[in-house]
Amino acid sequence: DAGVIQSPRHEVTEMGQEVTLRCKPISGHNSLFWYRQTMMRGLELLIYFNNNVPIDDSGMPEDRFSAKMPNASFSTLKIQPSEPRDSAVYFCASSLARGAFFGQGTRLTVV
């Protein structure tokens, strides 16, 4: 298995632009997580899906952030409009039972 695949690996965008991050989880996994990592706050859970249904989105910072999981093999995290404070590394992770396996992350820079 190729593991969790995220794209793009790096994204540089201007403030106010829309950004879409993509994730392909490990085949057969039924849980998917989106995390954001910064030096100050570490790894923060943004949203968690189970069987394609959002279970916990309490970590989504504000209405500018949205996430979808239209099927078991694909998820997106969208930021619209983006702001400089959104600059961070965004990780997608998937799980079948306990724990989770992470992708390589998307480094987002908003200038």
Place this chain on the structure above:
Amino acid sequence: EDQVTQSPEALRLQEGESSSLNCSYTVSGLRGLFWYRQDPGKGPEFLFTLYSAGEEKEKERLKATLTKKESFLHITAPKPEDSATYLCAVQASSVGGGSNYKLTFGKGTLLTVNP
């Protein structure tokens, strides 16, 4: 609310100098405690899962232990290639029979092993 605190924030060791990293947690029913290793520019890599107090897991120079309040990651005779950030996470049993199995992470310990 689940909480995870890791200490120290950073640890510098000489090659061969054994030590331990600490992970203290509070959770409403532990489903599992997880240790990850993260190298710069990469995603966290799974190391161990511990399920109940008294459990121990080993892998090469690493040994993880678990009590009801904390976990330790013991590093025996470390090598420079063990340098990384080590992350601890807890997964709580879902309240009310639901399916919220989110992972809550600590901020990690940055380990540097000098040759």
